[in-house]
Amino acid sequence: MKADTEPGGDGPRAESVTAFTRRVKLLLETNLQAAWIRGEISNLRAQASGHVYFSLKDAGAQLSAVMFRGDALRQTVKLRDGLQVIVYGEVSVYEARGQYQLIVRVVVDDGVGRLQRELEALKARLAAEGLFAPERKQAIPTLPLTVGFITSPTGAAVQDFVRIMTRRKWRGRIVVLPAKVQGEGAAADMIAMLREAQALKIFDLIVIGRGGGSLEDLWAFNEEPLVRAVAACTVPIISAVGHEIDFTLCDFAADLRAETPSAAAELITSHFVDGLERARQSALALETLAAGGVERARAQLDHARSRLRLLTPAAQIQQGFLRVDDLANQLVASWRHALQQRRQQVGELRSALAQHSPEKRVQLESHRLLSLWKRLQAASPRSVLNRGFVLMRDAQGRPVTRRGQASADQRLTAEFADGTLPVRVESKPGQ
Template structure:
């Protein structure tokens, strides 16, 4: 008798499938149950194999799936795939049985949204350029000092605020009139054309600006619509196109007389001549003030010089100069007299000194002093003086000095003479 577990296993064993069988059944259900269709997504993990097949992941914000473009289908495509490209693909679902993964077999690829707009942009640009609509020879120079500027834009957008802020900061003097129009979406181009025609009709404006802030190609598309581009090119008033950011280009940029990278750049461009003129005026004012001060200083110096000369040439000044010369002569005469008297006194002193030196009494005194000095020197070298300084003179019995030791024999009697007396001695 079978147990309960054995009965269950025997029943289950009758319906067990292998992995390959189950995967094949899933593949059949997916491929038959899902019809071919269009899928939109972003390309990532793009891999082109040497075989010619192209593998990539198609994803959006919520999901991702593997996709493959086989060699024959890849050769027919005009879209160059790259990571990050938004595309719309046509194909069908398949299952790769070896890995149990489903993938989308792509048969056709087109660019999504902006890609189509970009192709339209380039095609229209080429056609209008061929017509000569963008010819540089048709561009007009902008007025250097426009008094009234019309700005065709959205009155609530940031572009007009940036534009006005730059003009105010740079001290521009003039009037700006905002010509309100939609700058995005249906009817935007028509409204801008109407404002452009209105501005030309009344003849109030020296310069027109048309533009808006940055955005995607779709956001800026109104500025690429052919009627607006032609209206900008045909304008009788010089136009500056200021659409988007630095990297954004519109066909109005090519049709206008001047393109500014941004509305702020347009404001700086328009006010540049005014700022330069203001700086030149300020420089001229400072130079004029400096020149006036220099001229005034030179005139003052000349006036002081004239006053000085007038004082010198006046009768009072002449009399004062006479007094000064008289005092100078008196001082010089007194100095000369003092110098002459001092010279006479000096010569008298010298004569007296010479007379004293040559008198007989002085000569007797000098000779006496000289003899006394010689006597003192003689006494200093006398034998008695030498003995008084501690020396001894050896004499023999006859009283003769013995100058050398070799002249003395043993037992010879000698006499040693000291400063205070004599002493007999015998040689050993």
């Protein structure tokens, strides 16, 4: 059969990436049946959608896997990094990345992961030998001048370490001892650097570490030769591997464990920073003491100058003048005070005489009589008539104050304020 060729060319026609990937997808999904696979879970990620992504690993290979939400909800095994499992699933190709992956349908717990089992067994054996005993550990120098850092020279860990040491204004020297920190040969590389550092005899402190990662990424720090080399190091050594939750056997073998390389930098510089602060406080205290001494000396000098001026003849004459003026002022003030007292006494006598004067009593009695006269006027009948009232009198001139006192055809006199007026009762009141 003749192969397709490019227009105008003699070679085979080129496929697009999409078409080729689809052929691979069809080939794999058609020819590979679903199977049971044993491995260790790592890089576990649970998405908000409910899908779960992870890698399935063993000592020789790694396989990407995904378990969709429906399958994940049916599982009874709680997935975690380092868990040894047996999974059942089929191969599929994710075309957007051209990556094949295992679509997991079932997960069965296969016990503790191989690497974790090896780690626990080695840890127990080395602990039984006393390799991690506290009495074997050396004291960390408080102010190391030269620090060696065994790590990858291109990793973020060394950058964070140097940045923090610089920010805290550490005055020592940092020497990066480059070594692989992950993969095959990493442990041997770090052992060689550790021996080199001891042979140079220039380091006050050694730090060995790297940034965080999975158990597989940090495995070099769990290998027995490196752990023993760290424990036997003649220079005080700090293990700073991974994140705060990561533990390696080097952490137990080292003289001190730091949660991270950044934490190691802060720990190393802590005493230096404290020393700088104490020096700063001492300088401020010394400056304060010096300033206070100068100020006190200046005050004493000013006082001596003042006393010297007071002892001169001119100052004595001036003091005499001031004393004379002061006595004159006191004399005038005393005379004014005596005069004021006499004036006050005369005023008090005048007031007492005024209180016993007949004129004042006459005035009081006149006011009282006037008040009584006004009350008498207010109570007189004339005063009542002036207010608009009328006084009725009978023929004998007696006041008629009740309606029942009047009789029919009786003649009465109505007295007003401006005169009288005769009146006649037409009928007996009440009829």
